[in-house]
Amino acid sequence: MEYRLNKQGDPISILGYGCMRFTGRGSSIDVDKAESEIMEAYRSGVNYYDTAYIYPGSEATLGEILHRNGIREKVQIATKLPQYLVNAPGALDKYFNEELRRLQTDYVDYYLMHHLTAKSQWDKLVRLGVEDWIAKKKADGSIRHIGFSYHGNTEDFIAILDAYDWDFCQIQYNYVDEHSQAGRAGLMHAAEKHIPVVIMEPLRGGKLVNLLPAKAKEAIAAYDKGFTPAELGLRWLWNQPEVTCVLSGMNSIEMVRENCRIASDAHAGSFTEDDFALIEAVKTAISETELVGCTGCRYCMPCPKGVDIPALFRCYNMTTLESKSAARFEYAQTVGLKADKGFATQCVNCGKCESHCPQSIPIRQKIKEADRVLRPFPYKVGIQIARKFMLRK
Incomplete structure (x- = not known):
């Protein structure tokens, strides 16, 4: 297992165990x-285990397993x-x-403010005294490191x-989301x-892995290094020294062993020109379905009326790569829950965006089409309710 260092110089395994997707019974x-899966990961060197208050049964399951096997002090718990x-x-x-x-347990190694989507949410916590609260918890040792997860x-x-x-x-990041959400700019x-x-x-x-276009799967299968789709995505991340730990929701022994194998020799800066070329071929195959x-590129931004054009088109394209429901959820949380709304219905047809678009996209037409999808x-209503709940001051 490869390790990278936290802010204090302590090692974190580059593969973390995401505890959101435990198998149900x-x-x-x-x-x-x-x-059996957690202990296999532990024996293979995984020392970072991520859960959250709202993952049903996850915290209690993780706590029971670590306590029963006497390894609480030997691992890092992250919860939210x-x-x-x-x-x-x-x-x-x-x-x-x-x-x-x-x-x-009586302490959490890594504690996160869960699912921040806008600066206003952090501002609300500050008004409620969260900074003093964190300081007290860190002083008494019940929180070792403080962070936030972001969409x-x-x-x-x-x-x-x-x-x-x-x-x-903690951010969502992969070769498809390289320039969305926090993105590479946020990572850097x-x-x-x-x-x-x-x-x-x-x-x-x-x-x-499972929903890649056939052309992308064929390109990966033909590559002489024998990468699987999962391995390609993980190695792309670990190639970047700015990435500390990559979470995987492992729910089979085979997946644990395979991911640990990859994490045992994945080094920053190890990607070759051919590896990057394969990534580009896969992304091109994906884009052909868009x-x-x-x-x-964001040349269309800023929109004078605040429409988040790139986010809208990214989520619209998700409907072909994944599903309409997944795309709608992504759009609701990344655009719908922004403090300043960025919906296509705010467009006044000024045309400024189209005059700057290198791809000559008929943006005014396409944003209306995308918004309807x-x-x-029901999603308009749901987003309005969620905004009142999540963004209340």
């Missing part, structure tokens, strides 16, 4: 199966405050103490990153501040 988690449920200072201790009970645009990510002295952060900004970055959705929940030929009536 009836209405609960198959604890015995999860235990459900900040979207916090509306009074007392809620901070309420949720944190419940998490400690579930995890059967939003690059600008808000950088604003949050600059707003506090974070120990680490964190690196400049010497903030370790944990990666979630490295394979988009398996979509970059509905809009948007490259995410991504925000049917």
Whole structure:
């Protein structure tokens, strides 16, 4: 197992165990199966285990397994405050103490503000006294490192990153999302501040394995290094020294062993020109299935009325790579939950975007088309409700 260092110089395995996707058994988690998988990962050198308050049964399962096998002190637990449920200072201790009970521990190694999508959410926590609360928890040792997980645009990510002295952060990042959400720009900004970055959705929940276009799968299968689609995606991430740890929701012994094998010899800077060429071939094959030929260059931005054009087109294209439901959820959380709305219905047909588009995309026509697909009536209502709940001050 390869390791990279946190802000204090302590080792973190480059492969982390994502505990959101434990195998179910009836209405609960198959604890015995999860235990065999976690212990296999532990024996292979994985020392970072990520869970969250809202993952049903996950914290309790992880706590039970670590306690039963006597390895709590030998691993790093990462879990998350459900900040979207916090509306009074007392809620901070309420949720944190419940998490400690579930995890059967008196401290959390890596604690995150969960699912920030806008700077305003962090500002609300600050008004509730979260900075003093964190300071007290770090002083008494019940929180060792503080961070946040993020789904939003690059600008808000950088604003949050600059707003506090974070120990680490967690972002969605893969070769398809290279320039969306926090993106490469956010990754590099964190690196400049010497903030370790944990990666979630490295394979988009398996979509970059199972739902790749046939042409992409053929290109990978023909490559002489014998990479699998999963291996290609993981090695692309670990090639970047700015990436500290990559989470994988492993739910089979075979997956654990395969990912640990890859993580045993994945080094920063090891990608060759041929490796990068394969990535580009795969991305090209994916782009050929897209509905809009948007490259995410952002020459169309800023829109005078605040429409987030690149995010809209990225999610619209997701409907062919993944599914409409996945694309709609992505759009709801990355655009719908921004403090300043960026919907296509704000367009006033000024045409400024089209005059700057290198791809000559009929943007005004396409954003209306995309909006109809991504925000049917039930989603419009759902987004409005979610905005009132998640962005309340």
